[in-house]
Amino acid sequence: MAHDDSSGSELAAPSSGAAAGTAVERAGTAESNGGLAVITTDTFPDPGMPPHRPRVTDLDPKKARTAQRAVYTLFYLSVAGSVFALAAYMAFPIEDGDPGALRLNTVFLGLGITLALMGIGLGAVHWAKTLMADHEGIDVRHPVRGTPETRTRAVEIFDDANKESGFGRRTLIRNSLIGALVAFPLPAVILFRGLGPQFDNPASLLETTMWKAGARLTLDPSGLPIKASDVTLGSAFHIIPEGLNEMPDRLEQKAKAAVLLMRVNPADLNVSPGRETWNYDGIVAYSKICTHVGCPVALFEQQTHHLLCPCHQSTFDVNNECKVIFGPAKRALPQLPITVDGEGYLIAQSDFLEPVGPSFWERS
Known part of the structure; x- marks a missing residue:
């Protein structure tokens, strides 16, 4: 044009x-x-290679020695981090049912491993940038695409193999081979399935928790009971049943009974028939266990009244009985019916009326 x-x-x-x-x-x-x-x-x-620009460590031996000291210091810090991680693992053993010991073990072990990995990484990078050979070079590469003759010959080989084996025309052999390959992994699937819970209805494991009528709502992890007057508008609390900390299997029980407690304007709540008494003056309690794969739902957005699961971003609407509004979860968070006792403490009216936790379990 x-x-x-x-x-x-x-x-x-x-x-x-x-x-x-x-x-x-x-x-x-x-x-x-x-x-x-x-x-x-x-x-x-x-145009050729650009002019070589020597580094300061190439020109000044004193700077080179300083860089060398920095590199081996970082490597020694890595050794110290590894030793610290081993010492932390032995100094803070994980005792059954003791979340405090688990936290200390995780924190100090993580710090040691972080120092060990960071020392190696930073030391290697500093070594390469300041002391290793610094010379420009050209890497001549050949074309990766095959020649037309090679590509044509490859097609001929596949065609000859098909004709010689009869794979294309012997449909019974071909289909039976495909069926055998599909069925071959099934025994492994069955064996792995045997590692899971052996129940006709796995949901039965999640149908009951420690919550019961009259059980006080207590703060996690202190176990102190909470009054309705302590829950201000827009606040959120992590809640466990009263007496959970004294249970020998408290970690297993907490994995099912953990609850998030929030207070919103009662006028903002859209309550289904039959649930009118499940909240107390805008205070609502919902299972903390995400109905997708069981991660802890721990993020409450005060302005939108949304709960967010940090694992896969499932989002639940507190104003609408924690129904799913975004993400892979397919079921609303189960609601715990609550009220107050004569002293003003928040208590449960009953256990959850549906199984808590992930929805991939078969449910009757």
Whole structure:
């Protein structure tokens, strides 16, 4: 397509014999002609490698020794981190049912491993950037695409193999082979399934928790009971049943009974028939266990009244009985019916009326 500039001059295609050095001139002409791109087949000479810029450690032996000390110091810090991790593992053993010991073990073991990995990583990078050989080079690579002859020959080999084996025309053999390959992994699937709970109805494990009528709601992890007056508008608390900390299997019980307690404006709540008495003056309690894969739902957004699961971003609407509004979860969080006792403490009216936890369990 022809293009005329304001002066009426016509932009001509470059001649095949033009020198490479005139490409810049043509580019400038293109800018003056409204920015029309100019396509040229001219080649440019190899500019070669840029001038080598020596590092400060190449020029100053004192700087090189300083860099060397920094590198081996980082490596020794890595050794210290590994030793610290081993010492922390033995100094803070994980005792059955003791969440405090588990926290200490996790924190100090993680710090030691972090120091060990960071020391190695930073030391290796600093070594490479300051002390290893610093010379530019050219890596000549061959084309990765096969030649037309090679590609044609590959097609011929596949065609010959199909004809010689009869895979394409012996349908019974082909289909039986496909069936055998599909069925082959099934025994492994069955064996792995045997590692799971052996119950006709796995949901029965999640149908009951420690919650019962009259059980006080207590703060996690202190176990102190909480009054309705302590729950202010827009606040949220992590709750466990009264007496859970004294249970020998408290970690297993907590994995089912953990609850999030929130207070919103009662006028904002959309309550289904039969659930009118499940909240107390806008205070609602819902299972903390996500109905997707069981992660702890721990993030409450005060303005939107949304609960967020940090694992896979399932989002639940507190104003609408924690129904799912986003994410992979398919079921609302189970609600714990609550009220207050004569002293003003929040108590449960009953256990959850549906199984808590992930929805992949079969449910009757």
